[in-house]
Amino acid sequence: MLTRPFDAEQAPHRGVIVTTGTTALEQMITMVEKPDPTRARQLIDQHGADRLRLLEGRFKISPELLTELRHVPSPTGCPEPRLSTALAMHARTSAVRVVTTGSLVIDLGRQGNRAGASVTVSPGRPATLSAKRAAAVLVGIDRDLTAAR
Incomplete structure (x- = not known):
């Protein structure tokens, strides 16, 4: 998944990815979808701003994830599952690589x-x-x- 460096002002408008480390190539631990400023501050306090990234919305999807997507429930009123939510679920059991770009x-x-x-x-x-x-x-x-x- 492609991400940007963390920016607290943009966090309420983007998915925030928690990563395993601080380099440009890490793995995703979890994602918080559009956290409010209080939740964004909690993420900074809990993980450190250098381990947070902003979701850019570009993904390379593995065959395993495509299989999982068939079983992910869609949000109410939406014909397909949210890919970002499915990736967060996938990261619990499989490696999701995060590439950070400026x-x-x-x-x-x-x-x-x-x-x-x-x-x-x-x-x-x-x-x-x-x-x-x-x-x-x-x-x-x-x-x-x-x-x-």
């Missing part, structure tokens, strides 16, 4: 009614991106992933 993250899907790339400049603030800049950002993410190995 690089820009690109969503190559559709934005509004037009095709195009968007990039997360900072959590929650998308901006359009040229193809040349998108390629440079991908190189930066690849560098982060390679360094984390």
